[in-house]
Amino acid sequence: MGTPDPSGTIPTNQPSVQKSDDAAGFYTLGAPLIDEKAPTGPINTRWQRRKFENRLVNPANRRKLDIIIVGTGLAGGAAAATLGEAGYNVKSFCYQDSPRRAHSIAAQGGINAAKNYKEDGDSVERLFYDTVKGGDYRSRESNVYRLAEVSANIIDQCVAQGVPFAREYGGLLDNRSFGGVQVSRTFYARGQTGQQLLIGAYQAMERQVAAGTVTQYTRHEMLEVIVADGRARGIVTRDMVTGAVETHLADVVVIASGGYGNVFFLSTNAMGSNVTAAWRAHRKGAYMANPCYTQIHPTCIPVTGDHQSKLTLMSESLRNDGRIWVPKNAEDCAKDPRDIPEEDRDYYLERIYPSFGNLVPRDIASRQAKNMCDEGRGVGPAVKEIQPDGTEQMVRRGVYLDFADAIARMGQKAVETKYGNLFDMYARITGENPYETPMRIYPAVHYVMGGLWVDYHLQTNITGLFCSGEANFSDHGANRLGASALMQGLADGYFVLPNTIREYLADGPFEKIDESHPAVVEAKAEVEERIAKFLSIQGERSADSFHKQLGQIMWEYCGMERTEEGLKTAIGLIRDLKKEFWTNLKVLGTADSLNQSLEKAGRTIDFIELGELMCIDALNRRESCGGHFRGESQTEDGEALRHDDEFAYVAAWEFGGEDANPILHKEDLIYTAIEMKQRSYK
Amino acid sequence: MNLTLNIWRQANATAAGAMHRYELAGVSEDMSFLEMLDVLNEQLNANGEEPVAFDSDCREGICGMCGLMINGQAHGPEVTTTCQLHMRSFKDGDEITVEPWRADPFPVVKDLVVDRSAFDRMIQNGGFISANTGSAPDAHAAPVEKKLADLAFDVATCIGCGACVAACPNGSASLFLGAKITHLGSLPQGQPERDTRVVSMVGQHDAEGFGGCTNIGECAAACPKEIPLDVISRLNKDLRTAMAKGY
Amino acid sequence: MTPVATLVTGSKSTRSTIALKMLMAVSGLIFIGFLLAHMYGNLKVFAGHDAFNTYAEHLRTIGEPMLPHAGLLWIIRVGLIAALVVHVASAIALTRRAHSARSTKYVVKKNKGSSLSSRTMRWGGLALFLFIIWHLLNFTIGKINPTGGATHDPYNLLVDTFDPSVWYISVIYLLALVALGFHLHHGVWSACQTLGFTNAASSRARAKDAGLVVAIVIAGGFALIPLSVLFGIVTK
Structure with missing residues (x-):
């Protein structure tokens, strides 16, 4: 290890060696992966040189x-x-x-x-x-x-x-x-x-x-x-x-x-x-x-019910002037926020991260909002959450983003100039006036x-x-x-x-292939078979209902915080869901017309398969970094903890076959122009 | 709330369509209009009837893919896109008529889905500034008066949804056209092609079969991005200028 | 959809719908100019029998001897007929375009941005066209006196036409003036817009105000005449 090297040849870190193996049994380890096109030399010349080295194609x-x-x-x-x-x-x-x-x-x-x-x-x-x-x-x-x-x-x-x-x-x-x-x-x-x-x-x-x-x-x-x-x-x-x-x-x-x-x-x-x-x-x-x-983006408009089809983001700039809080006591959560006195409010980001306050990075702001709601201190309408075990619970998923102080400090006019369009959007979607009552926000995948x-x-x-x-x-x-x-x-x-x-x-044009090439015939046949399969199952459930259920599993177990146990549960649930999909899907209509249910079916099953791989990848990566937070890898204060010695690599997954384990290829991340540092926002 | 929906159903471009009546119970006022249709579709699917086809994508009012004629108004009673219209704009017991955009240059594909590729072709026929990748000078080489830059932005917010055409009694696309002509024509970069652009885009507009503008203002009233009628005047002015130059 | 390349080439500005609209706007503005002059002349009825008839005769002798008798009048008439042909022909062409642009009508359609005057341009225009035919028969070509009286004296013909005994003729004229007012209210603003003069909210508002003023001045100015006769202010 050393300081950044202008020649771009001396690494500042060693290849990582993974010691944990949480995903054992869910994957096969493949050969290490090397980017053969990776350039070398001084970092500020690499692209210029590559552009020159790359061959040209004659305009004709x-x-x-x-x-x-x-x-x-x-x-x-x-x-x-x-x-x-x-x-x-x-x-x-x-x-x-x-x-x-x-x-x-x-x-x-x-x-x-x-x-x-x-x-x-x-x-x-x-x-x-x-x-x-x-x-x-x-x-x-x-x-x-x-x-x-x-x-x-x-x-x-x-x-x-x-x-x-x-x-x-x-x-x-x-x-x-x-x-x-x-x-x-x-x-x-x-x-x-x-x-x-x-x-x-x-x-x-x-x-x-x-x-x-x-x-x-x-x-x-x-x-x-x-x-x-x-x-x-x-x-x-x-x-x-x-x-x-x-x-x-x-x-x-x-x-x-x-x-x-x-x-x-x-x-x-x-x-x-x-x-x-x-x-x-x-x-x-x-x-x-x-x-x-x-x-996961912290400032989105919360879910209002199980009809919800998508989430709407509001610019993160709102956190520059808005203050985020939840009631200190769970019994205040149903109250009108304006009736909750100052001393009963918990400005939790300002409390936990005094130097960054409401401007902590996206993942921290998101995770803390989840924690508050998990503690029962969320606000807004309680929405039904179907637990993967089938039980239902009502949870308030939202925290306040309050502009009262900003309005007092800058005046409503100035707030309007700066955030007017966002406030309008919020009002249109929620039917509430954010100049009068605090906005409610909750994180969403972005x-x-x-x-x-x-x-x-x-x-x-x-x-x-x-x-x-x-x-x-x-x-x-x-x-x-x-x-x-x-x-x-x-x-x-x-x-x-x-x-x-x-x-x-520059090596082309490649030998012409036509429609009769076996690879073409085979690929087309696969697609046609799949479409026919979706239409032939004739079960009970729409593609959307499978997609929604997948979403709930992913959000619960592979969302803002992931744990070994949760991810293993999720993998099991996703595999069950996949089985049910292939036996209980219902797609009406025909293949030879505009058929939005059919389109959704194809996309949903691909999402289900991807969801499983995401959980396996998350399970293997027993560290917290960026948009991946493992409950097992945090500091005493609940901060994300990276393990560069184990995981400074790109996890490249190869498809292992239907119902077979995926194969993991690791590409080591080696730095020459920069030194790895652990972040801190305290 | 409980609603009665009258929805246009049409199997494909060539089939004859008709209005169908559906009863829908338990609609929440927090739902968007399209989420209400999602719920209807779940119900139809469960009952063995093919769901209603309608276009939507971003569902946050910016992509321009959604667009329904709701009770005779493009995108419904509010000044917004269909996806941003919420059920709190309706009340229990309401009867809602839902139709596709009606214009011959926008043929119905299925149910409430129409083909708006005419808009793409209008853009293809001059709705751009020719600037090959890599050929651009430094971004600060040519300052742009703030007033013009703001004007260009205001009209560039057009999302190409087609509500202007749907609302216009003449089936004209002048507002869409005017917005693009104004956007590109108010910037210095857009000047070299300004005359040829307006002539070829207008030519494409006419060839697609859109109607002529009678300046009555239904388009601007229906536009979810509130693009003003000024842009049609600017379009006309540009065409007049081009005409004077012999294009 | 599978691409169907149907880009038109060689478009000409003069062959566009906008050019058609400009013809409509310009011909309409010619009519407004004519109407103002016509109204000015008609208001001479308030100056009395002789002043009105002298004015009517002067219209025929103006420009003499350079022009033949009624020469200028015919030049104006030819101009107006040409404007009318252009105005009506472009209206028909644009209306047909509009109909073919929406061959399937909406089951429910509401208006939220348009004035009544703008929506009545086509029917109102047709009504005005029919009225003009009657008006010409009444005063110019046919010289029809609804009371059965003499027709050679323009002033007396006018007063007879609006005589209370044939009140329904006045009603026809007044209704036509309402239609004209509506047509002008939208027409003036629309012409400004079509000619590209209303490029901002302020100029748009001014053009709309101008439409209102022109409509009130012209329709109101003309309406004074039948009303004055009906109420006995103007008599033989």
Whole structure:
């Protein structure tokens, strides 16, 4: 171990050696994994050198090369636009009715970039450092450095496209500080940054549709990847309107299908967000990395009843001025909060973390809210929670986020200017006026750091299958900083993938395969069989009811706090659920028409299988890091405790076969430019 | 609360559709309108009737995928998207009529689902600023007057839901079109293509079969993002300018 | 849906629906100009029999001898007929477009953003068209005197037309003026919008106010005449 080394050759840490084995019996240990594309040398030259080393594709050859991109969010849409501009023949797929609907659109806060327009000491190095630290030292330093490096280009690109970022009176771009970071590096477009960036990427992509380089397939769901002769050569899709199962062949396939937060049923993800594209690839051999890393956002609007279909996030900026509290006494919980005197309120974050108070990191704020509610001091309507053992209990799931002090201090007008749109949103959803009564908040699943394992080139372990954006695991480690999701999606789409995919395509065009190739025939047949199976079970329960039950299991046992016992219980429950799914599913309608129940069935079973793997991954990782908190690994004060000696590795899981144990491949995380430190927010 | 729902059911694009009547009990006022339909669908599925197909995705009012005509109003009685409409806007015993967006350029796909790809094609036909990846100058190279930047943002909040078309008695998409023309036309980056953009986007709008605007204002009243009618005037002005230049 | 590339190319600004609307707006504005002049002349009835008839005759002699007798009048008439043709033809074209843009109607449809005047443009326009035919038959082409009296004296013809004994004629005129007021109320604002003059909330409000003022001034100004005759203020 040593201090960071500018030559990038001397490691600051040793490979970890795992001593615990909580998941024994649930997995098989496979060979260690090495990223063969990992660059070496001084960290600040790695990407530049790699871009130079990666071979070029002759412009005349590009139109002969077919690229399939699944997903049209920031990562997929930006890649489609850029690769289309370069002259490749791109086919873009999305399940929505238009590429513009992709869930990147819902991101509110902003996008980080190391522009240092504020001259407040920001730099590529600092963004790199913050991101690795924020991810609790569970990401690759080369990837993160590259991300920080290209971040500035993203802003230039978006401005050129007409993205209306917030500006100052002088006409220059405005920045704000976000998520407890000490520099102002976040660019934003009011509370709708994701929307504006996505529309920018969408328009760039539509321009290529008009130019003929991109063909867009909307209302198409990818249901299988075609791997022929060791290479990903295409996908099988279902046209969601006609039900036609189609095969699409290409030289390379990119999965940019977003995250799988909906494994919890309730999350801030869109209703249609799903894991199917990534999970089908996983079943075909692609490794799934760190699936247990889940980011839970503390400031969401609480659940109101069992009809709830999704959760709505409110910007974390609310914690800058709002104070979080619960009643000291459980018997006060049903009272009007305004009738609870000051001395009977417990401002628990200010009490436990005096120096950070209400601004503690997301995971701490989330976990403490859960603890308060578990103690019976939650507020708001009591909602029915079905325990996995079948018993029901009524629990109040909410804590107050109170602006009374802020209104007294700043005046209602100032609060309105700063947070008006969020207050309006809250009022619309809850029917309560947050200027008069404190808001109620509760954590919700927001983002997943895990995803398909990729190398430095964003290529999965299946040759020719790339993965970008939230769907891959690569850049955020165990936790993602605020305003970094948009940065990663666009970095991958505009700047990284186009520069790495050419190295792969320089060997193409690959030998043409046609519809009669055995791999194509087989993949298509598998999809058709599966669809027929869903329709033939004719049981009693809707896909949604299975999905909801899975969500309850995951939230209870693989949510904010995970324990060995709980995870083992969850694995058992999920396996039972899976069995019941295949015997008691009820899907009405036909395969040859728009059938939303059928779509849900396919997504739900993939979520069930993923849920099991997430629990196994969480069970194996007996440490607390970022978005993964193991009850067994905490300090005396209840703080997360990392075990770098055991777990400084990427857990890449190989599909072991139907009902067989998954195989764990470990990729060691070795740092040269940064030193691992334990965080403290006390 | 208990509700009576009249819902348009149509098996596919070519089948004839009809209104169907459903009784739904035990609706909570905390439900969103779409969650109420989820509950109906669970009930239908249990009774062996195929659930009602409707579009929705983000369910937080930003993706623009949902959109229903509720009691004759696009997105219902409040100024918001269907997914953000809550049942507290209704009362026990209400009868609610739910129809898909009606416009020939938005053909019904099934039940309450329509095909809005005409909007994509309008964007394809000029609704962008041509800026190849990597070719951009530094973001601070061209300052933008704050007033214009704010205007561009205000109109760029359009979510492409199609409520303007649904509410317009002429089936015109002028508000959608005007919002994009205004967004791109108010920024310095959007100037080089301003004339050709408006002509080609309007041409696509007309070719898709949308109606002409009669400036009556139903679109702006239905718009969940409250995009004002000004954008249609700006659209007209840009077209007039382009006309004067011979485009 | 499977992509169906149907992007149109070679669009021309002059071939667009907006161009059609602009024709409608400009022709409408021509009518407003005409109506103001027409109203000015008509209000001469308050100056008495001779003043009114002199004015009517002057309309025919204006521009002489450079122009033939009634030359300017015919130029104006031709202009107005052209404007009418343009106005009606674009209205028909836009109405047909609107109908084909929504061939399946809603079972329930409510209005929440539009004024009554804006929703009555088409039927109101049709009513005005029929009224104009009657009006021309009454005073210009046919010279019909509803009381059966003489028709050669413009002033007397006017007073006879609104005579209380044939009160229903006045009612027709007054109803037509209500229709005209409605048409102008929306038409003025709509023309400003179509021509691209209302690019902000303030100018939009001004254009709407202008519509109201023009509607009240023109419809009200014209209405003074039948009302004055009915109530005996203007007599032969």
